[in-house]
Amino acid sequence: MKTITLFSVLALSTSIVFSQNYQIDAPEKWISIRSEHIKMGGIAPDGSSIEVNNFYMLxxxxxxxxxxxxxxxxxxxxxxxxxxxxxxxxxxxxxxxxxxxxxxxxxxxxxxxxxxxxxxxxxxxxxxxxxxxxxxxxxxxxxxxxxxxxxxxxxxxxxxxxxxxxxxxxxxxxxxxxxxxxxxxxxxxxxxxxxxxxxxxxxxxxxxxxxxxxxxxxxxxxxxxxxxxxxxxxxxxxxxxxxxxxxxxxxxxxxxxxxxxxxxxxxxxxxxxxxxxxxxxxxxxxxxxxxxxxxxxxxxxxxxxxxxxxxxxxxxxxxxxxxxxxxxxxxxxxxxxxxxxxxxxxxxxxxxxxxxxxxxxxxxxxxxxxxxxxxxxxxxxxxxxxxxxxxxxxxxxxxxxxxxxxxxxxxxxxxxxxxxxxxxxxxxxxxxxRLAPMQPVMPTNVGTLMPDNRDELRYAARMNSAGEGFLFLVNSQDHDSLRHDLTNLRITINLPKEHLTIPEGNGFTLPKNTSVILPFNFQMDGALLKYATAQPLMVIDDHGTPHYFFSVPNGMSPAYAFDPTTIKGKARFTGIQPGFQSTFCVKLRGGKSIKVTTLSHEQALNASCIEGKLLVTKASVLAKGDGRVKLLQLGNSVFDYVLYPSRQGFKPVKVAVDTVPTEAKVVESVPWRTEVTFNADASNTPQVNEYFLKVHYIGDLALAFIDNKLVHDHFWQGKPWLIGLNRYAEKMAAGKPMGFYFRPLRANAPFLEDLEASLLPDFSSGPVLEIKKCVIVPEYTTTVVLSSY
Structure with missing residues (x-):
C-alpha cells in the first residue's frame, strides 16, 4: 500500500515536500517447517551435518x-x-x-x-x-x-x-x-x-x-x-x-x-x-x-x-x-x-x-x-x-x-x-x-508493478514471528537508463505487536540505480536496533568488542534507531557522514558495548573480511588462510589498504613495488592484420603476477593466433580487449609472436543497437576498422602479513 502525505511546507520556498508512505503487513499465517518428505542430507566423519527442509538448509x-x-x-x-x-x-x-x-x-x-x-x-x-x-x-x-x-x-x-x-x-x-x-x-x-x-x-x-x-x-x-x-x-x-x-x-x-x-x-x-x-x-x-x-x-x-x-x-x-x-x-x-x-x-x-x-x-x-x-x-x-x-x-x-x-x-x-x-x-x-528462516512478505503493489514503472518503490520484507526482519528495496531496472531518485520514503511495517515506521520523521532517499537491504528489530549483541537506513555488511571482533559495519549507497543518509530499553544513553544516531570517522559506540545495559561504523559505498565495494579482520583496498584480494594476503592490481604498482583492527586503526597503509618497463613490439602491421611480440614470462619480475595485452580497437571482431593456431577471439562491445598472457608465456618467450586478424565494423551490424550510441563510430565513409594501439599492462602484486599488524 502506498499513500502520499503532505509532510511540510518549506518556509522560504513555494516548494511542497511530500512523503511517500508505504506499508507492508506481517503474514496472517507463518510458514510450517517440515522435512519428512525430503530424502536428503548427510553426516561427515567429524560429525558435522547437512540437512534440508522445505524452506532452508542447515x-x-x-x-x-x-x-x-x-x-x-x-x-x-x-x-x-x-x-x-x-x-x-x-x-x-x-x-x-x-x-x-x-x-x-x-x-x-x-x-x-x-x-x-x-x-x-x-x-x-x-x-x-x-x-x-x-x-x-x-x-x-x-x-x-x-x-x-x-x-x-x-x-x-x-x-x-x-x-x-x-x-x-x-x-x-x-x-x-x-x-x-x-x-x-x-x-x-x-x-x-x-x-x-x-x-x-x-x-x-x-x-x-x-x-x-x-x-x-x-x-x-x-x-x-x-x-x-x-x-x-x-x-x-x-x-x-x-x-x-x-x-x-x-x-x-x-x-x-x-x-x-x-x-x-x-x-x-x-x-x-x-x-x-x-x-x-x-x-x-x-x-x-x-x-x-x-x-x-x-x-x-x-x-x-x-x-x-x-x-x-x-x-x-x-x-x-x-x-x-x-x-x-x-x-x-x-x-x-x-x-x-x-x-x-x-x-x-x-x-x-x-x-x-x-x-x-x-x-x-x-x-x-x-x-x-x-x-x-x-x-x-x-x-x-x-x-x-x-x-x-x-x-x-x-x-x-x-x-x-x-x-x-x-x-x-x-x-x-x-x-x-x-x-x-x-x-x-x-x-x-538470521535471514534464512525469515518468511518473505510482499506488499499489495507486487501484482500491479510493471518493469516500466519508475515512480513506485519496489520493496518486500522478510520477517519472523518475533518481529525481526529485513526490508529489501530496489530502484533499478535492466535496459532502463532513465530512472530517478525516489525521495521522502517512509515504510510502515505492521508487525504482530507493533507498527514500526522507517524512518521516524523525515523520509529517506533511495537513489536511482541502487538497491539496499535495511534491518529492523535487529539484535546486536544485546542492543536492539529498531531500524537503520543502512545495510549490514559484517561484524568482527574488535579486541573483544563486537564491531558492526554497515554501508549505504551514494546519496543515501544513514540513520540508526535503537530501543532505549536495551542500551544506556543516546538511542538515535542521525546526520552521519559515511566513512571511517563515522564510528560510534553504543553502551549496553549490562555494562558491555558495541561499535558501529558506516562505510561509504566506495569503502564497502573495497571491503573484504579476511581471517576476522576488515581489509579495505582497491586491489584484488587472495587469502590462503595462512596469515598472509596477496594483493593484485592491474597497471598500478602502488597499493593502498586499510587493515582493521590493527596498530594503524583506520589509517591507510601504502606499499609500492618496483614498476617494470613494458613495451609491445609491433613487428608487422597491415590493414586488418597485426603481429605483436613480447616476453610475457613474469618469473623474472616477482612483483608482477601476470602481464596483460590491452588492444584498443574499433571493429566487428578480432582473432588472436600464436604459432599459426587460433588461441582467442573477441566480439567487440565498445571496450578494449584484455588478454591474460600467462597461458601463452612459454610460446611468446620462445619468440612466437601473437598475430591478430581484425574485421571491420559495418553500419548494418545487427548488434549495434545493444551498445551506447556514444561508442559507435562515424560510418559516413563506409565500414570502420581502427587499430589504435596495443599496450602491455602488468598486474602488480604484493603480500600483506596480517600478524605484522
Missing amino acids: RNGIPIIPIMGEFHYSRYPANQWEQEILKIKAGGINVVATYVFWNLHEEIEGEWNWTGNRNLRQFIRICQRYGMDVIVRIGPFAHGEIRSGGLPDWLFTKNIDVRSNDAEYLTYTNKLYKEIANQLEGLYYQDGGPIIGCQIENEHQHSAAPWAICYKGETAIDYTAASYDKGITKFGVSVQEAKIKRAELGNEHMRTLLDMAKKAGINTPLYTTTGWGNAAIIPGEAIPVTAGYTYATWVPRNQKSEFCLFKNLWQEPDYSPVRYNPTDYPSASAEMGVGIQIGYAIRPVCTAEAAEALMVRTLGGGSNIIGYYMYHGGSTPRMQNNGDFLSDQPVGLPKISYDFQAPLGEFGLENVQYRPLRILHYFLNHFGN
Whole structure:
C-alpha cells in the first residue's frame, strides 16, 4: 500500500515536500517447517551435518544460505586454478559448481581423458584445500554453450534416442557415471571431502542444444532431445507454454539417472535438478533449482525483464509453471545470470546495477539458496583429437571466449558486478543464519508493478514471528537508463505487536540505480536496533568488542534507531557522514558495548573480511588462510589498504613495488592484420603476477593466433580487449609472436543497437576498422602479513 502525505511546507520556498508512505503487513499465517518428505542430507566423519527442509538448509543445525559460483575447470588452465578459486572465495562465494562435459573427457569412444585442465579430481582437491564446497554437475547433458550440450560427436553414429531411457543410451551414460565416480572417490562429504551435491542432467524436458553438425539455412535444426520431446524443448531459459505430452517419461528418466549415479558411487547429501519451465524433477530426492537472466539473448532485444520486480519466489518460482509444489522445497535461485554469453548478432552489456537489483529482489523474494551462472568465465578448449572447436557454433557464439561477462572474467579480472555482489555475499556470510528462516512478505503493489514503472518503490520484507526482519528495496531496472531518485520514503511495517515506521520523521532517499537491504528489530549483541537506513555488511571482533559495519549507497543518509530499553544513553544516531570517522559506540545495559561504523559505498565495494579482520583496498584480494594476503592490481604498482583492527586503526597503509618497463613490439602491421611480440614470462619480475595485452580497437571482431593456431577471439562491445598472457608465456618467450586478424565494423551490424550510441563510430565513409594501439599492462602484486599488524 502506498499513500502520499503532505509532510511540510518549506518556509522560504513555494516548494511542497511530500512523503511517500508505504506499508507492508506481517503474514496472517507463518510458514510450517517440515522435512519428512525430503530424502536428503548427510553426516561427515567429524560429525558435522547437512540437512534440508522445505524452506532452508542447515549446517550443523544452523540455518544457512549457500552462495554458489559456477566455474568450469575445463575452461581454465589447470596451473591457475588455485589463484582463481581464491578469487572466488574472496568474493564471498562458498560453493563452487562445475560442469563435467562428457565430450571433453571421451572425445573418442572408449578413450577417457582426465589430465591437464580436464583433471576434475585435482580441481576438487584445490577447492577442498581452501574450504570451498563443491557441486558437481554430471550430465550427461549439460548445455553450457558447448558443442552438442556436452554429448560426444560419436553418439551421432549410434542408433539411440538421447536423453531418454533408451537402453543403449543408458549403457553409455552408465559408463560416464562410473568414470566420474572414479574421479570423485574419497572426495564426498561423507568421506570428509568437499562434494556436498550433484546435479542430475540439465533442463530435462525444457531445453536442448543444437547438434553441432547443422548448416546455415536449415529450417528444422536437430536438437539434443529425446524423440518424444521434439517440438517442446526450448533453446534458452524461458516459460514453457506447450503441454509436455510425455511428462511421465521425463520423470522416469530422471529417476533412472539418479539411481544410476548412486549405484556408480556418486552419493552426496544433496541432489539438484532443473526446476524452471516445467522441467522434469525427482520428487523429494533433488532440490529443483530456478534461474533468472536480466540480459537474456533469446528474448526480444532490449526487453526489460521482470527480474527486478519482487514476488514471493518460494510460492511462485520464476519461469512458472513448474512440475512440483514450490513450498515443498527451499527456493533455490541457483542460476542467476548477472552476466550473459554474447553471440555474433546480439551483444548486450550487462550492468552492475541490474546484477545487484536481481539479487536483492531474489533474496527478498524468499530464495534461500543462490548461485550464479557464470561466476567465473573461461575459454572453451578445442577437441584434442581433431582440433575442432567445442563451442556451440550453430548459434553464433565465439569459438573460444566464454567470458560470459561474469563477475570474474575469462582471464580472472574483476568485472563490474564482482564488488557490488560481494557486499551482498558478506551480508549473507555474516547474517544469513538470521535471514534464512525469515518468511518473505510482499506488499499489495507486487501484482500491479510493471518493469516500466519508475515512480513506485519496489520493496518486500522478510520477517519472523518475533518481529525481526529485513526490508529489501530496489530502484533499478535492466535496459532502463532513465530512472530517478525516489525521495521522502517512509515504510510502515505492521508487525504482530507493533507498527514500526522507517524512518521516524523525515523520509529517506533511495537513489536511482541502487538497491539496499535495511534491518529492523535487529539484535546486536544485546542492543536492539529498531531500524537503520543502512545495510549490514559484517561484524568482527574488535579486541573483544563486537564491531558492526554497515554501508549505504551514494546519496543515501544513514540513520540508526535503537530501543532505549536495551542500551544506556543516546538511542538515535542521525546526520552521519559515511566513512571511517563515522564510528560510534553504543553502551549496553549490562555494562558491555558495541561499535558501529558506516562505510561509504566506495569503502564497502573495497571491503573484504579476511581471517576476522576488515581489509579495505582497491586491489584484488587472495587469502590462503595462512596469515598472509596477496594483493593484485592491474597497471598500478602502488597499493593502498586499510587493515582493521590493527596498530594503524583506520589509517591507510601504502606499499609500492618496483614498476617494470613494458613495451609491445609491433613487428608487422597491415590493414586488418597485426603481429605483436613480447616476453610475457613474469618469473623474472616477482612483483608482477601476470602481464596483460590491452588492444584498443574499433571493429566487428578480432582473432588472436600464436604459432599459426587460433588461441582467442573477441566480439567487440565498445571496450578494449584484455588478454591474460600467462597461458601463452612459454610460446611468446620462445619468440612466437601473437598475430591478430581484425574485421571491420559495418553500419548494418545487427548488434549495434545493444551498445551506447556514444561508442559507435562515424560510418559516413563506409565500414570502420581502427587499430589504435596495443599496450602491455602488468598486474602488480604484493603480500600483506596480517600478524605484522
